[in-house]
Amino acid sequence: MISTSAVFRSFNIHEYQAKDLLRKFGLKTLVGGVAETADEAEKISRMVVEEGSGKCVIKAQIHAGGRGMGHFKSGFKGGVHLCKTSKEGRYFAEKMLGETLVTKQTGEEGKLVRKVYFEDAAAIKRELYVSILLDRGAGGPVFIVSTEGGMDIEGVAEHTPELIWKFPVGPDGLNRAKAEEIARALKFGEASLDQVCGELTKMYEMFVKTDATQVEINPFAETEAGEGVCLDAKFNFDDGAEFRQKEIFDMRDPEEEDMRELEAAKHGLNYVSLPGTIGCLVNGAGLAMATCDMLSLVGLVPANFLDTSGGINHEKIYTALDLVLSDEHVKVMFVNIFGGIVNCRILAEALVDFMKERKPKTPFVVRLEGTEADAAKKCLKESGVPIFPVNGMHDGVLKVKELHEKL
Template identity: 35%
Template sequence: MNIHEYQAKRIFKKFGINIPNGIIAYTPNEARDVALQISETGPWVVKAQIHAGSRDDGKFSDKRAGRKGGVRVSKTIDEVYTNADDMLENMLVTNQTDSKGRLVSRVYVEEFIKSAKKFYVSLAIDWVLANVILIVSPIIDNEDVGALTDIPNNFFKLNIGTEREIRTTQAKEILDFMGVNSDAKEMKSFINRLLKVFYAYDATMIEINPIGIAKDGEIWALDAKICFDRNSLYRHPDITKMADESEVSERELIALKNGFQYKELNSGIGIIVNGDGLAINTINEAQNIGLDTACFLNLKGGVDRDKIATSIKLIMTNPKVDGIFINILGGFLRCNLIADGILNVADDLGLNIPLVVRFEGTNKDEATEILYKSKLPLLIAEDTFTGLNMLKRAIEEEI
């Protein structure tokens, strides 16, 4: 789960990490007012709040915003107003969003901190080693893919051990790598505070791009991104409350609340599966025979009849879907529960687009029996390839 920059900064502040003074604003007028509250003379920075990186290099879809990105230094109070006005209710497209971009519903206005040097800092998990890794780099452009060809020279990586903190000598190594001649103790306490946040909230990543080192040696978190482990959220009700529901589509949200994964891609067929691998294989095979995928739903190991029915409805009611393929390889998930779900939804909504069902595995026979008895106008396939071809023909016949 992600939160906004301003929310991450509030957490940083609680842990004693330096952040610029800032206040959130929902309208240009509010932006102007809060700017004056923060500083009488400026300059200020106006920052679009969306759950995606590379905001600075992003472009707004409405041209009134000009060519500048979603992070703007504003020298006068009028500039604060104009910049906020440009960003709010506009779609920001960055390298990390899709082509539609994300709606900016709030901006963060903060004081401008002059820093002598800027660096990229992150804490992330090495999934293979099951370790937390600290990364520091002078590369503050996330899209600089070229930098990745020379990792040792461009990135300082440090394995954080079970002691969960770094020592002064390690802080010194970081400063040497950066080529900065400042106080190692300051760096050590900055990194250790970040680590405290990381472990206290069960984060899976903290990324600050950039940190600023001021002339006096003080270290500032000029940016803040925290990703949380969904599986740990039950320990952190305060974080769960920060979820910005406008950031995910309504359908995605319903699926998430039922414990499933739902993603929208283009328009075409809707796919219901019970695993990531199966999802990708089915989307690939569909593509091979010329079928685009509108969306897919991953029921994982779901075992709740009602939740399954609710989620099947998501696909059936998506107007971009012109045919549905339900492809289930039941292990934990029992095929008969899906069959019940299909009946339940068909009762409610009727079946007005082609539907092909493929069941394999746990309770397959029972499930197939349920579908046959229902006399619903659906097709039953033996495997993925056959099922997709049946669906293709059925869609063509509809048109």
């Protein structure tokens, strides 16, 4: 099934931006800098080498994990490399900038690298994993930690889940006792507790004050001196908090986001891309999620979550359908509307006009109930356009499955 978390609208930022945010809240990071050109890369890598430990790491900046084990379509291997000199920094930057990096999280299409981040390669003792997530089951934020941090944390979750621990945080926030419990689970010694508990407290404060839905530090490392330091960072933020997080939302990189989602937001549509073949146009978030779940129950995968909400008109319907059908993977369209505020007749007229003007090859299954539903169904039946009206949500899902199997 498609859980509510799968359609929770959020966005993330690049690692170099995340490091700036960590520093703003006083968390310990290593010296680093970002570059967009080979000349900048040579300059920045020289600075990091001279100010740090004498060597640095270059990391491709894309919104995806698994960069170190990824590959470029050019044939170059790895989006993370160790540099000992500024000339090496320039060499690796030239191999990455303007090239497409494919990782286990990007899919085969990969992502174009427009920036690289250089960071000190100081010696570390251990790589750990620390994240904070909003957990609806726990009713609030939860720390998720492991002593097995690093590149293959997904493998740890799959094969040795007993090495990952959860620590719910109550309504009073992260107190010292809970912070110590987390630090001890990560096997920090007594001499390190004050510093590590301080880092965890700052991390939680940052999570709350930035309206984050996720803060993932992987790895959160222990240095040879026994201190906890953030070596990598990934954030997600609640889209609903934009009005009070302007500075953070200005970091948004539209080049890294789904263009359909961005276009939908401009028109007041709640759209989230999903990896399936059934296009969905639904009014109301609850009904949209239920539609996704019912499709999943019969073995189908939605291509999107789309909540039109109220105020449907011709323009909004055209925009919504154009967005969904721009996804080449969509094989069948399912329109599932329960008309309360929405007038089903107006929607039916818009659908008929769209079919006559756009002439889509994708079959449409339409379920309409509620305000002026009878008039809407009559409009569809008399229109002469290739639409398959159904009398209920269950029948609609079965009709979608029937058509999908014939394609």
